[in-house]
Amino acid sequence: MEYNRAYFKGKTAVITGAGSGIGLALTEELLESGAAKIVMADINQDRLNEHETRLKAQYGDRVKGMCCDVTGEENVQKLIAASVEYFGGQLDLLFNNAGAGFMGVFVDTTDADWKTAFDLNFYSALYGMRAVLPIMKKQGGGQIINTISGIAFSPMAYQTRYAATKAALNGLSLTLRYEHWDDNIKISSATPGTTATAIFGDTKPPETAQTPHQSASRILNGVVNNDRLILGDDSDLEGANKCFDYAYRHEIDAYYLEVARTRRGGKLAF
Secondary structure (H helix, E strand, C coil): CCCCHHHHCCCEEEEECCCCHHHHHHHHHHHHCCCCEEEEEECCHHHHHHHHHHHHHHHHHHEEEEECCCCCHHHHHHHHHHHHHHHCCCCCEEEECCCCCCCCCHHHCCHHHHHHHHHHHHHHHHHHHHHHHHHHHHHCCEEEEEECCHHHCCCCCCCHHHHHHHHHHHHHHHHHHHHCHHHCEEEEEECCCCECCHHHCCCCCCCCCECHHHHHHHHHHHHHHCCCEECCCHHHHHHHHHCCCHHHHHHHHHHHHHHHHHHHCCCCCC
């Protein structure tokens, strides 16, 4: 998808989960669009080093990698403080993109399993917003994009932790959107769509899966438009339209029941 690249010219951004997949694609798209400086944050130091070296060769000091475990609030606070210093004081965009898919049978999960999921998929973004909101308010505005998933409004069996954490993040994002609207801080939820990334693990992605750059382009178009809910592909658009529409209740039940039965048989279905 084409988007207004000029919107990002001269802007600064922090992107979590930027060592691979959609986070890396967002980094590359923003640099190509003329962003002033980008901080790539990821827990994997080797991946960060690899891509920071590669991108610095092309873009110089406009990009910097920072290793960060975003499940700890103090770590996130340090990441944001170091990023603001690197940017020279102005932080325009925060992409809370780090996350994981978390599959499993509900009755087999423990409280520790649930804490792990919420720490990564929910609290990491909460910590990021808590760190940047005072900065953005003081500087007169900014923009926050939280990566959720279509599963937030189209929950599927055997992904209870993924669905619950992403639904919670969507609710938090969209309520804060209006709490901080008059502060000129734009907050959006963004689904990546079905995208061929490491989230599939050893499972082959569906043939219809898009590339990370296709997903990033669609997300960035939604950022330009300040969309409330940025939908990463057409299947997410359809899911968002239908999932809670009473007219589709029987169709939705039949579809998700088939997904559940297929997954119970040991095959990954979407």
